[in-house]
Structures are given as structure tokens and as C-alpha cells.
Amino acid sequence: MRFILENNRLIPEPLAKERGKEAIPISCFEQLPSFPVHPHFSFSAELLSFLEGKQLLLDELPFPIELLQAHYEQGYIRYEKGITKTTKGCRCQRCGNEETHLFASFFCARCQQPCTYCRKCVMMGRVSTCTPLIVSCMPVRGQMYDDALHWHDTLSSAQRSAAETVVHAIEHNEQLLVWAVCGAGKTEVLFPGINRALQLGKRVCIATPRTDVVLELAPRLKQAFPYLPVIALYGGSEDRGKTAPLVISTTHQLLRFYKAFDVMIIDEVDAFPYSVEPMLQYAVEKAKKEPSSVVYLTATPNRKWQQEIKEGKRTAVTIPARYHGFPLPVPAFEWCGNWRKAVKKQSLPRNVLAWIHDRLAGQRQAFLFVPHIELLEKIVAILKKLDAKIAGVHAEDPERKEKVAAFRKGELPLLVTTTILERGVTVPNIDVAVLGAEDCIFTEGALVQIAGRVGRSAQYPSGDVRFFHYGKTKEMIAAKKHIERMNKEAAKRGLLKTK
Amino acid sequence: MTYYCFICHAPYSPVVSWQHVLTLKNLDILCEKCRRALLCISGETCESCGRPFQHLDSSYRQGPLCTDCIRWQEDEDWKGVLTKNRSVYLYNDFMKEVVSLWKFRGDYAIVNVFQEDFSREFFRHFDDTFLIVPIPLSAERLYERGFNQAKALAELLNLPIHDILTRHHHEKQSKKSRRERLQTENLFQLAEQICLTNRRIVLIDDIYTTGTTLRHAAKLLREAGAKVICSFTLVRS
Ligand SMILES: [Zn+2]
Ligand SMILES: [Zn+2]
Ligand SMILES: [Zn+2]
Ligand SMILES: [Zn+2]
Numbered sequence: 001m002r003f004i005l006e007n008n009r010l011i012p013e014p015l016a017k018e019r020g021k022e023a024i025p026i027s028c029f030e031q032l033p034s035f036p037v038h039p040h041f042s043f044s045a046e047l048l049s050f051l052e053g054k055q056l057l058l059d060e061l062p063f064p065i066e067l068l069q070a071h072y073e074q075g076y077i078r079y080e081k082g083i084t085k086t087t088k089g090c091r092c093q094r095c096g097n098e099e100t101h102l103f104a105s106f107f108c109a110r111c112q113q114p115c116t117y118c119r120k121c122v123m124m125g126r127v128s129t130c131t132p133l134i135v136s137c138m139p140v141r142g143q144m145y146d147d148a149l150h151w152h153d154t155l156s157s158a159q160r161s162a163a164e165t166v167v168h169a170i171e172h173n174e175q176l177l178v179w180a181v182c183g184a185g186k187t188e189v190l191f192p193g194i195n196r197a198l199q200l201g202k203r204v205c206i207a208t209p210r211t212d213v214v215l216e217l218a219p220r221l222k223q224a225f226p227y228l229p230v231i232a233l234y235g236g237s238e239d240r241g242k243t244a245p246l247v248i249s250t251t252h253q254l255l256r257f258y259k260a261f262d263v264m265i266i267d268e269v270d271a272f273p274y275s276v277e278p279m280l281q282y283a284v285e286k287a288k289k290e291p292s293s294v295v296y297l298t299a300t301p302n303r304k305w306q307q308e309i310k311e312g313k314r315t316a317v318t319i320p321a322r323y324h325g326f327p328l329p330v331p332a333f334e335w336c337g338n339w340r341k342a343v344k345k346q347s348l349p350r351n352v353l354a355w356i357h358d359r360l361a362g363q364r365q366a367f368l369f370v371p372h373i374e375l376l377e378k379i380v381a382i383l384k385k386l387d388a389k390i391a392g393v394h395a396e397d398p399e400r401k402e403k404v405a406a407f408r409k410g411e412l413p414l415l416v417t418t419t420i421l422e423r424g425v426t427v428p429n430i431d432v433a434v435l436g437a438e439d440c441i442f443t444e445g446a447l448v449q450i451a452g453r454v455g456r457s458a459q460y461p462s463g464d465v466r467f468f469h470y471g472k473t474k475e476m477i478a479a480k481k482h483i484e485r486m487n488k489e490a491a492k493r494g495l496l497k498t499k
Numbered sequence: 500m501t502y503y504c505f506i507c508h509a510p511y512s513p514v515v516s517w518q519h520v521l522t523l524k525n526l527d528i529l530c531e532k533c534r535r536a537l538l539c540i541s542g543e544t545c546e547s548c549g550r551p552f553q554h555l556d557s558s559y560r561q562g563p564l565c566t567d568c569i570r571w572q573e574d575e576d577w578k579g580v581l582t583k584n585r586s587v588y589l590y591n592d593f594m595k596e597v598v599s600l601w602k603f604r605g606d607y608a609i610v611n612v613f614q615e616d617f618s619r620e621f622f623r624h625f626d627d628t629f630l631i632v633p634i635p636l637s638a639e640r641l642y643e644r645g646f647n648q649a650k651a652l653a654e655l656l657n658l659p660i661h662d663i664l665t666r667h668h669h670e671k672q673s674k675k676s677r678r679e680r681l682q683t684e685n686l687f688q689l690a691e692q693i694c695l696t697n698r699r700i701v702l703i704d705d706i707y708t709t710g711t712t713l714r715h716a717a718k719l720l721r722e723a724g725a726k727v728i729c730s731f732t733l734v735r736s
Contacts, residue, residue, distance in 0.1 A: 101503050102503075102508070104606075104607060104608035106607035106608070106645070106646055106651075107646070108645050108646070109641045109642055109644070109645050109646055109647075110642055110645050115645070117605070117607070119508075119606055119608060120508075122600070122604050122605060122606045123600070123604055125604070125605070126604065126605035126606070126645065128645075
């Protein structure tokens with residue numbers, strides 16, 4: 001939309017009385033005037049509640065422009081630029097994108113001139129040079145919930161001490177990293193903290209890069225907080241446009257929030273694509289209030305964070321033991337020669353085949369991780385000769401869900417897969433092998449996550465983790481050390497079951 | 500320099516062949532995976548509407564025509580209004596996503612992805628003696644979208660574009676049923692009184708579904724004297 005500036009006031013072009021005065025895209029104004037709140041204005045409660053804690057496009061607001069303009073003039077809402085200029089180019093104010101290759105221009109029918117827009121967040125509606133972002137000037141108020149948590153507390157001692165640290169961080173608006181091994185039961189660790197936040201009238205958001213994690217978390221939280229309004233936001237979610245004291249959101253949906261939360265919990269920080277993706281960080285900064293508390297959850301903090309923890313620059317609490325109290329299975333390394341050459345000849349290294357043969361003979365289910373999709377297909381073809389029920393699955397496999405479900409039911413003896421197919425997949429009593437653990441796709445974090453698939457249930461707390469390689473890498477060694485260090489710490493803190 | 504795929508934004512290495520070096524052909528702006536997922540229509544098609552016969556149940560076909568086209572031909576009002584339609588891509592799931600990102604989410608720049616295929620296919624079926632007429636949007640829809648996707652496609656051809664049609668906005672909740680409306684009034688108007696006597700025209704649009712929209716435009720142009728009216732669309736659903 002274009003605006004004109006009249007008496008130091010922005011007026012949307014369709015409302016301008018004076019014709020002829022030049023209307024320009026919102027981003028072309030030097031400064032955008034805003035007004036103090038006029039206390040006697042009879043505001044629209046509906047509009048203010050719709051916009052509470054949000055930063056939205058005009059297209060996302062089901063209100064007439066006249067009503068919005070009145071609230072702007074009375075100081076209740078503000079117009080902001082969708083795109084701002086930087087020394088290097090542009091910046092998208094909704095998603096923080098500054099990468100030139102993610103901007104494009106077109107002749108815009110809305111502003112009748114060439115218009116630059118952000119391609120990075122265009123899935124949520126286009127933000128361009130002529131797009132105003134609308135925010136509420138009213139602070140977000142919280143409501144106190146004294147007795148929201150209904151849950152049978154079965155925390156282990158490691159979980160409990162982490163949970164107490166989370167409560168403390170939330171009470172004092174501090175940052176905290178919860179470093180919990182795979183299978184530590186990190187979601188439950190949050191419950192006392194969320195409960196405390198609600199007692200204090202704080203608003204809580206759990207953000208994660210992945211829709212499947214949102215879908216997995218929402219029912220668990222609704223169960224623990226049965227009478228609390230809880231909403232789950234992801235592309236296509238029915239809760240869009242709603243607000244609640246507890247929100248579970250994907251990174252993208254978080255972009256619509258603005259100074260909304262007193263507590264931000266970021267789950268699976270390490271999950272692709274966050275580590276290479278500054279958008280979540282931007283969204284978190286924008287969505288949290290000042291002051292507020294940010295809690296990061298991860299099983300595999302990156303090197304930088306690990307270093308910061310070591311140097312005492314980052315507050316962290318570790319849960320080095322699994323909830324069932326058995327140590328993490330430690331990966332064994334096994335050299336397997338030039339396995340790529342073997343695959344080209346429709347075969348696999350002898351020791352890899354032997355490992356698979358042992359699983360099949362012993363009727364133990366297993367995952368075999370391989371570096372790339374192209375290899376996956378070839379390897380599955382080779383293995384189908386051993387057992388026709390062996391299947392392959394990758395992230396974009398349309399039959400992914402069905403195959404994983406069949407594996408869970410025990411219908412498939414072995415599943416060949418690329419990287420971490422699903423972090424949430426916990427199949428009891430399985431073994432895991434990596435073929436080509438030296439490939440650069442297998443970082444320390446990825447390898448720790450892969451090893452973390454094994455021994456998750458209390459009934460079957462152990463299993464075999466084998467890294468077949470053609471030359472050990474630093475990442476492999478770091479992953480093994482990482483796991484051993486956690487086991488050592490768990491033993492030292494007396495968290496492991498003694499036989 | 501890192502290349503990022505224009506659709507999935509993943510970094511990729513463009514395939515460089517001798518063709519690129521010798522003819523200064525542009526490197527692909529898509530990664531191999533996305534490029535492979537865009538499928539050009541090939542093989543046998545309906546002579547009239549360009550619908551691919553591959554994967555089409557034989558009960559929908561009669562000789563060189565599909566049953567839809569036969570129905571159009573049997574209708575006295577619409578018989579022969581549209582000479583033929585040709586389309587570039589199959590409307591597979593990937594294409595549906597790409598079109599939705601482009602048209603509904605508003606990622607205008609996606610149009611560049613179609614450049615090569617769109618203009619090659621155009622010149623395979625037509626030539627520069629045809630008048631290029633993009634199907635317009637109503638003013639309201641144009642404001643909502645910010646651009647007209649049919650015009651964006653027409654611009655890929657590097658030929659003069661003739662914006663000679665306009666379109667009125669029809670509210671969705673119009674009292675008349677869609678069918679009634681189609682029979683009684685034309686969706687389009689001529690922007691100006693122009694003489695099209697003996698002209699040959701290619702209408703450009705993003706998608707051919709039933710062909711109704713295109714035939715409305717064609718009928719109007721025929722009434723204004725045009726001799727041949729064809730259509731060329733990005734996808735055939
Ligand atoms: Zn953006
Ligand atoms: Zn514009
Ligand atoms: Zn791609
Ligand atoms: Zn046909």
C-alpha cells in the first residue's frame with residue numbers, strides 16, 4: 001500500500017482526501033511518525049486482541065482500513081516498514097533476511113512501480129517495499145493460572161535438578177541451555193518451569209524448526225495442562241490467528257509474533273536447518289518481550305556453544321543420563337575399506353554384510369544410515385537380495401510415514417536411511433550402523449543423534465552402534481568422546497543404575 | 500561463487516556442458532532435482548486442447564480428440580471458437596506447488612524458471628506473426644496479487660504484448676450460478692474498439708483447465724474479426 005504524509009501523519013492512499021499529493025511506498029519514507037496513546041479513544045477490543053503480540057500484514061487483518069487508521073492516529077497501533085534499506089542492500093523486517101539472492105523485484109500493481117520483495121518468507125504472504133507491517137502499541141498482558149499442571153511427576157533425579165534450574169531461569173528472566181542426552185526425557189523437564197511461568201502470569205512459547213515436532217509436543221502438553229488454552233501453530237494449522245498463554249510454534253509461524261512472550265523455549269536447536277539458519281534467532285528476538293527468559297533444549301550443542309559452556313560464558317545444565325538410568329551405547333568404529341567401489345560393483349564390504357547378516361539371523365531390527373539418496377537406492381537394491389523385506393527411506397520419500405510405521409510394527413527387518421530420518425522415531429530394541437561414517441554429512445551432532453536411537457526403552461536399554469568407515473574423521477572421534485563424557489559425568493553424579 | 504536453486508533455495512552446482520561454453524547459454528537457475536521435477540508435455544496429445552494422452556484413460560479419447568473437446572465441438576455456441584490450445588508443462592504435484600508459490604503466495608520471480616521451456620515451446624507451435632494477448636485479471640484481483648501471472652508469462656517471449664482485454668470483477672457469492680453467468684455474459688470486454696479483421700491471435704494464460712475462460716476471450720476476439728484464435732498456457736491440468 002502507498003501512503004501520503006500529511007501534517008506529520010501517514011495516510012493510506014485510499015483514504016487520502018487531497019488527490020494529487022504524491023503517494024509513495026511505505027519503505028520510501030525517511031521516518032514513520034507514531035502517536036502517544038489517546039486514553040479516551042473508544043478502541044475496538046476485537047482489533048486489539050487480534051493484533052495482541054503480533055506483527056501482521058494488512059491482508060492478514062480482517063478489519064477495514066478506516067478502523068486501522070483511526071487506531072493508528074490514536075496511538076494504539078503502528079505502521080512499520082516491511083523492507084528497510086541497509087548499507088549492503090535490503091533487510092526484511094519480518095524474517096530478518098539480508099541475503100541479496102533472496103530478494104527479487106517486479107512491477108507492482110499495488111504501488112505502480114518496481115517493488116522489491118523478500119523471497120525467504122514469501123510463503124507467509126509477500127512482504128515488499130510497499131508492504132506495511134502492523135503492530136499493536138499495547139503491551140501484552142498475561143493472565144495468572146495457579147493450578148494448570150496436572151501431571152504425575154516421575155522425574156529422575158537428573159531431570160529434577162534440571163527442572164529446578166529451568167524454574168529459576170524463568171523466574172529471573174535468564175537464558176539457559178538444557179543439554180540433555182537423547183532419551184533423557186527433556187519435555188517433562190519443562191513442565192515445572194512452564195507451570196511456574198503460568199503462575200506468574202507469563203506467556204510461554206515453545207518454538208521448533210519442524211512441524212512434526214510441533215505435532216508431537218502439542219498433545220503431550222495439552223495432557224499435562226488439561227484446562228489451559230494451548231495452541232499449536234504450523235503451516236495449515238487451525239489455530240492460526242488465535243492466542244493462548246501456551247503456544248507451540250514452528251519457526252515460520254513465530255515470525256508473526258512481536259514482543260509477545262515472557263518465556264521462549266527453543267526445542268531441538270541443533271535440528272536442521274537452524275544451525276545454518278539465522279531466521280529462528282531473528283524470530284525469537286522479535287517474539288520475546290523485554291525482559292524475558294530463553295531456554296534452549298538440545299542433545300547436541302554445536303562446537304561454539306560447547307566451548308562457551310566450558311568457558312563459563314553460557315549458562316547450561318546437563319542431563320547426562322537417560323531417564324531409565326542405563327548408560328548411552330558407545331559407538332564402535334570399524335574400517336570397511338572403499339565401500340563406494342564395492343557399491344559400484346553391486347556389493348558391500350564383507351564386514352558390513354556380516355553385521356547385517358547377524359541382525360537378520362538374530363532377528364534384531366536395525367537402521368542402516370548412508371550418506372546420500374543415490375547411494376541409498378543402490379544399497380537397498382543390493383540388500384534386497386539378502387531379504388526382500390529390507391526397505392529404504394529418505395526425508396522426501398512419499399511413503400516415508402508408511403515405511404516407518406511398518407518398521408515400528410516389526411514388519412521390516414532393516415531400514416536403510418539417509419541422515420536422521422526422524423528424531424522422534426524411537427523403536428525399542430534396535431541396532432544401528434552407519435555406512436561411510438567418514439562422509440562430511442555425518443557431523444558430531446548427527447552421529448550422536450544416530451547413536452541416540454539405540455537403547456531408548458527401559459526394557460531394552462542397550463544395543464549395538466557401529467560406524468563403518470573408510471578413514472576415521474574428527475567428527476567421528478568427537479561424537480564418541482561426547483557420548484563417553486556424558487556417561488562418565490552420569491556415573492560421577494551417581495545417575496546410573498548399578499548392577 | 501555459490502549457486503542457490505531458485506525454487507528450493509538449496510545450494511547446488513550447475514551442470515556446465517560444452518553447449519553452455521560454445522553458445523553462452525545461461526546456466527540453469529534450478530538444482531537438478533527441481534529441474535527434473537518440472538515435466539514438459541511430450542508424446543501424443545489431443546489435437547485440439549493439447550491434453551497429453553499418456554496416462555489418460557482411453558474412454559476419454561476419441562481418435563485425435565479428447566472427450567472434452569468433442570463436447571465443445573457439439574455445442575453450437577462454442578464450436579470452433581478456439582482453434583487450438585498448447586501447454587508447456589504437466590500439472591503434477593510439484594508443478595502445483597510451484598504455481599501456488601508463484602501465483603498465490605506471490606513469489607513473482609519464479610517466472611524466470613519457465614523462461615527457456617516456455618519460449619521454446621511457443622515457437623514450436625506459433626510464430627511472431629501472431630498477436631500476443633495475455634488473459635487479464637480484474638482490477639481487484641490484480642491489486643490483491645500485485646501482478647498478472649499471464650502477463651508475466653507473455654513477457655518471457657520478448658514479443659510485443661497487446662493488452663486489449665479487460666475483465667470485470669465477479670463476486671464469488673454472485674446470485675447467478677457460475678453456469679448461468681457463463682451462458683449469459685462474457686467475462687471479458689475489449690479495452691478499446693480495435694479492428695482485428697483477419698488477425699491471428701495467441702491468448703496467454705497460466706493454466707488450461709476446462710478451457711472456458713480462454714473460450715470466452717476467444718469468442719469476443721472472434722466477434723471483433725480475428726480469424727484464428729489459439730491459446731498457449733504454462734500448464735495443462
Ligand atoms: Zn522475509
Ligand atoms: Zn509494491
Ligand atoms: Zn531445487
Ligand atoms: Zn482436447
